[in-house]
Amino acid sequence: MSNTCANCADAQVKAQKLDEIVAKYKDTRGALIPVLHEAQEVYGYLPLEVQRVIAEKLNIPLAEVYGVVSFYTQFSIYPKGQYQINVCMGTACYVKGANEVLDKFRTRLSIDVGECTEDGKFSLEACRCIGACGLAPVVTINDEVYGKLTADDVDGILDDYEAR
């Protein structure tokens, strides 16, 4: 199709990759989790359309697929933002006030944990200990690490990313 738009072409490529993934695991018992992992690598998240294809091709009820996706924090049903914010909720960060930092991100961006801002710029996650307890409370944004944060630091950091 010569007049296919860039987005549609991208969607077709992804759909084809998803088909390949499912085909690879079709006859393997217990294949759901690896399939979900690989599908998330392709799409960045696991929306209804993707889960529906997986359910149908693996012959597993969609409710079960969704049950597994919603059980593991690793899987997301929301798209990831250009900047993925991870607030560490490990014990050390938690006692040092990670909760307030997380709340500040929530209110400033008007999104909940697991969600993405409408402009696709930021997504917010609360994660388990990332092993940087000396810097508690700690936040990562993509590959950058921010340590010893307070809620008051959040505005400055986000202003910086907004300006990029």
Added chain:
Amino acid sequence: MNKVNITIDGIKLYVPANYTILEAAKEVSINIPTLCFLKDVNEIGCCRMCLVEVKGSSALQAACVHPVKEGMEVFTHTPKVMEARKVNLELILSNHNASCQTCTRSWMDCELQALANKLSVDMVRFEGENKKLPLDVGVSIVRDPNKCILCRRCVSACKNIQTVGVIDMVNRGFNTQVGSPFGMPLAETPCVNCGQCINYCPVGALHEKDDIDKVWEAIYDPTKHVVVQTAPAVRVALGEDFGMPIGTPVTGKMVTALRMLGVDKVFDTDTGADLTIMEEVAELIDRVRGGGKLPLITSCSPGWIKFCEHNFPEMLDNVSSCKSPQQMFGSILKSYYAEKNDIDPKDVFVVSVMPCTAKKFEAARPEMEVDGIRDVDVVLTTRELGKMIYDIGIDFPDLGDSDFDNPFGNATGAGVIFGATGGVMEAALRTAADLLTGISADNIEYEPVRGLEGIKVATVQAGDLTLRAAVAHGLGNARKLMEKIESGEEEFHFVEIMACPGGCVNGGGQPLQLSDVRSWTDVRAERAKGLYTEDRGTFIRKSHNNPAVKKLYKEYLGMAGGSRAHQLLHTHYEARGNYED
């Protein structure tokens, strides 16, 4: 069979090696408490109510899943066991929305409440999280996640028995709940409204959409002529709501009670069933003789119809175009009956009492009307009728018997057995055999299509035709049979499918039997027995001999399968997607 020696509470037993501790204890009349357990449906040991001590094992074991072993010593009521059960139950109770006074299970038995009583829980020592999650209210089914105790019985019924699988465990930890994908209401999923989930729920987390008030309103509206029709399976189950033994036929008492409610006429849906047979057999003979699409598949079960629309859309042409008995009868009541009795069809208010939750959805389908007049106005489940009778203080078991009203009160044995799996097939074969041979057959009991085997197959000679017939009940069995038909592995002329295991007698609207009973008694068989007994006791046992039906065709419909019959008694289906927008 391999057997092993074990000891339970000092009692020596010699039991089959494949028994669980729970089953073994049952042999010596020890009922270990259970909550999530339901034999053959949910055997996963997740609620931890059936904990017992097994000598040599450091942890307590779940009796419902722990297999017996040679020399095993089990203790079912040590202080350690009793305290563990109690703590676990208190933890479940601490999260439960215990609004017992207003709960649908308050007049029936609640398994959770019964268990709290049994374990002598006099206080809940923990303060749990009581969420206020929204209810999912559909046309047929209501889900209240706040009352759910996460036993997973409904999930198993939906996924494993019915292979519908629209609910499962979602989220994690304190947020765990039984839910549908992406939190959709059931109405947006391929749920078929069969209500088997309700039959297995131990608490008030699942129940039918309550339509009782609409019926009272019509009864007290002087402009309405309220006509009730009752399905065959209702009469062998309604008594259970009043403590009568499972499967007790209460036809006469039911009619008396309905009159006491104040309705104008009480008719038997069996007349609708007889009509269905007339139309369906005409369709069958037409397709067999005329080279039409085969097999012809029955269309009485609305759960099955929606299942087919979602899962086998390419086979919809095989499904009989006949409306179900409920809808056929509703349509006749609003046309022929209204005309005969000089009542404006708009004032005829048809209430169906059905063993079924999917019938509510069926009656609400947009196409179920003729000239803008709905076939059926309200559908009540057997449970809802029980509730109405209970509410106004009628002592049901003490009632005398009454007969249905005429002209639609003398249905046939063929109509009665519609309520059991294989019944529609048998009724159709009785009529087909006579119509094809022109001789009234004496031998009319078709044993091969009776009983509880998942898929039943029979070859029947009817005149010059050799008919291959198949019967499936429960949607898991239906799926297997349909796949065989679709692949060409099996060929049939006529197929009966009922959504619920056992057929309508075990419908999602029937009186609830608690897991203690359901696990060890086949409710389906007990109720079916009642129907076959009634069939044997009827004077007329073939649909085409029903005098009211004969008269109806003569005076009004013309011939079976004719144009007027088509306008009033037939319908069409639509392919439905699976979670598509």
